[in-house]
Amino acid sequence: xxxxxxxxxxxxxxxxxxxxxxxxxxxxxxxxxxxxxxxxxxxxxxxxxxxxxxxxxxxxxxxxxxxxxxxxxxxxxxxxxxxxxxxxxxxxxxxxxxxxxxxxxxxxxxxxxxxxxxxxxxxxxxxxxxxxxxxxxxxxxxxxxxxxxxxxxxxxxxxxxxxxxxxxxxxxxxxxxxxxxxxxxxxxxxxxxxxxxxxxxxxxxxxxxxxxxxxxxxxxxxxxxxxxxx
Numbered sequence: 284x285x286x287x288x289x290x291x292x293x294x295x296x297x298x299x300x301x302x303x304x305x306x307x308x309x310x311x312x313x314x315x316x317x318x319x320x321x322x323x324x325x326x327x328x329x330x331x332x333x334x335x336x337x338x339x340x341x342x343x344x345x346x347x348x349x350x351x352x353x354x355x356x357x358x359x360x361x362x363x364x365x366x367x368x369x370x371x372x373x374x375x376x377x378x379x380x381x382x383x384x385x386x387x388x389x390x391x392x393x394x395x396x397x398x399x400x401x402x403x404x405x406x407x408x409x410x411x412x413x414x415x416x417x418x419x420x421x422x423x424x425x426x427x428x429x430x431x432x433x434x435x436x437x438x439x440x441x442x443x444x445x446x447x448x449x450x451x452x453x454x455x456x457x458x459x460x461x462x463x464x465x466x467x468x469x470x471x472x473x474x475x476x477x478x479x480x481x482x483x484x485x486x487x488x489x490x491x492x493x494x495x496x497x498x499x500x501x502x503x504x505x506x507x508x509x510x511x512x513x
Contacts, residue, residue: 356390358422363390376406383415392419410439414446421449426458447472448479455489465489473512487511 356363365388370381383398399416402409417432430453436446451468454461469486472478487510491498501510 358387358390358419359392360390363388365389373401376402376409376412379405380409380412380415383412383419387415387419392423395419408439410436410443410446413439414443414449417446418449421453421457424457426453429453430458441471442475444472444475444479448482448485451489452485455485462489462492478512483511484508485511 365385367381367385367388369385370378373379373382379398379402383395383402386392386398387395396416396419399412399419402412403416406412413432413436417429417436420426420429420432430450433446433450433453436443437450440446447468451465451472453459454468455465466486466489469482469489472482487498487501487508488494490511502508
């Protein structure tokens with residue numbers, strides 16, 4: 284995602300630069316053909332144009348490399364420090380759910396999936412356990428296993444924002460891409476509160492079937508990502 288945004292911004296900067304050059308050339312004289320002057324100027328100053336464009340790309344490449352290098356370890360990375368406390372006893376469905384959260388936070392995704400499964404066995408109507416087990420599958424890119432759990436979580440709780448968002452994102456980005464289904468899930472979230480901060484941006488991309496010129500127009504000319512929720 285970051286790479287796409289950066290490349291899009293670079294493209295906009297480059298096009299803006301060309302536009303500025305074109306305006307400068309056009310102002311030199313109104314008697315000569317402006318288009319011919321523009322291309323003649325580019326041929327004369329191509330080294331400058333290429334140099335500026337290359338510099339912009341280089342700066343963004345460095346920025347992206349630093350950003351990636353500074354990212355914290357992702358989920359399912361052994362040795363993470365959990366925020367929650369490990370349950371003292373494992374008796375109820377809630378105990379196993381809490382254990383699943385603890386194992387997920389410490390990077391043990393497979394153990395977390397087993398914990399959530401045990402919670403579901405003890406309470407088959409535990410919507411949160413289905414959602415969290417689905418998310419543990421998602422971070423391992425096992426979207427085929429995640430979808431049935433999200434379907435069940437939403438069946439049990441039709442207004443379950445996290446499950447609707449997770450399922451919408453799967454259809455929008457990751458597996459069995461279906462933008463209509465993604466938008467349908469995002470639309471079910473719109474009247475609910477609080478809205479996820481990423482909802483408008485994700486819905487905007489689904490409306491445009493991914494990144495295209497229309498997305499950049501919305502972002503930089505109209506309402507930004509908020510356009511996705513209007």
